[in-house]
Amino acid sequence: MMESLEVIVRTLFAIVVLFLLTKLLGKRQVSQLSFFEYITGITIGDLAATISLDTDKTWHLGLIALLVWVAVSYLIEFIQLKSKKARDFIDFRSTVLIRNGKILEENLKKERISSDELLEELRKKDVFKVADVEFAILESDGAINVLLTRENQPLTAKHLGIKVAPERETQAVIMDGQMLSQPLDAVGLTPKGLNDKLEKLGVRMEEVYLGQIDSYGELTVDLYADGVQTPKAQDKPQLYALLKKCEADLELFSLSTKDTAAKQLYGGCSEQLQRLLADLKPYIQN
Template identity: 75%
Template sequence: MPEWLEVIVRTIFAVVVLFLLTKLLGKRQVSQLSFFEYITGITVGSLAAYISLDTDKTWHLGLIALVVWIAFSLGIEFLQMKSKKARDFLDFKSTVLIKDGKILEDNMKKERLTTDELLSELRKKDVFKLADVEFAIMESDGAINLLLTRENQPLTPKHLGIQVAPEQETQAVIMDGEILDDALDILGLSRKGLQEKLAELNLSVQNVFLGQVDSYGELTVDLYTDQVEVPKLEEKPQLYALLKKCEADLELFSLSTSNEEAKNMYEQCSLQLQEMLRTLKPLIQT
């Protein structure tokens, strides 16, 4: 076999073997790497290159080394899952950089992190003022996570004592002109129901590049033809959202008033509206 053809064959073989072994290592190998996973990635790449380009008769030794290294990596990952001491030894420990709003200079020096680098990482988290940070930690993979001071944390319904209904994940029901039955099952929607929604938009499944249904049952689509504008059927979801807002407002009014009679009135109205929403939900979301 000519040398150039042998290199092509070995390269294809190395790519296939490397792909299968990397799949065996799992998603962590292609995510934010730990210290040992970083070493593994470099070594595996070097061994794959050796298998591709080495034209003598010992290229198979590179394949053996590759398999042994992957097996060793799997063993290390298994050990890390079973033992915290092994995780602490093989990977870097997390390091606190900011505590109670104060920078820990000794820990900064330990991680060889400059003030400019710390401020840059804070800006990536949309934080431009150090005083807004209560706590920051550098994880074992080098990422910096932080906790804002209480007054700078986003206001949520929980802070107001308001209970909200759980939000269902938006599902892609049409992709590349094909209906995804698994997504329809999750939503409790039939093909016939989806076809009716498309008919209201004067569309067929074949026209749709991507179609999604949200928790309110609203269908949004992206067509293959970018020049065509799709009308949005928003009346029913908007009505449902408005009623939910009214319910939340009534709960907020009941919490904010000190008048027991008014509080009871708001609570009763909120309960009545909740019951009405449960009755109307199947009709609003179809």
């Protein structure tokens, strides 16, 4: 019984130590692992298990080894930040696998990647034809990034010459039925303003599982009740429709009047409103 209790205590101790040391090493240890970080992760996990289960008198040696591994990893990460040569030596350099639609077979052999593996990675990027690829690069963490040729890249608003509104980070202002003050301040909205938006949607704060405000100031909510259709604000579409109606009315007034000055006035206002609508369309029409 005492031995089981000792294992439980050591395991809890190892969990706490491992958590703190992993926090020290940073987020890369749980995301994009380099070659050395992969080895470090395996070794640290094995040492933590040793601390938990080694019930003899030398368990503290496992803790010392764990601290040494973390210290070395931290030092290597610091050196990598300071030296490009160190990064290339420890993490390896990126390798071009495809250039101008042509597979570089020698580089594939060097990285020990088969044609099937390369095609599989391309399919994961929604690329099914090698000739459509401008560049495919094997990164130091093992990921393959792909750049399509210009004619195969998806169209963007810039290609079409369309102005789009600048995007800001979408903020979660309601979570688990509770208002979040800091994100609310980030979007420049008061609690009363948030309650007004909820009132327009016809929902209450406690009914909302998650509420977000986008860069346009529009509130979208996900309700606890999955069977209920989520309401949507109609302010922007209604504003666009109202402006279109005003533009149509001005054009109608211009056509119906016989007064030359009034005709020019209405026509000029209609043209100005048309230009304004063209500029505002990306902002207010959903």
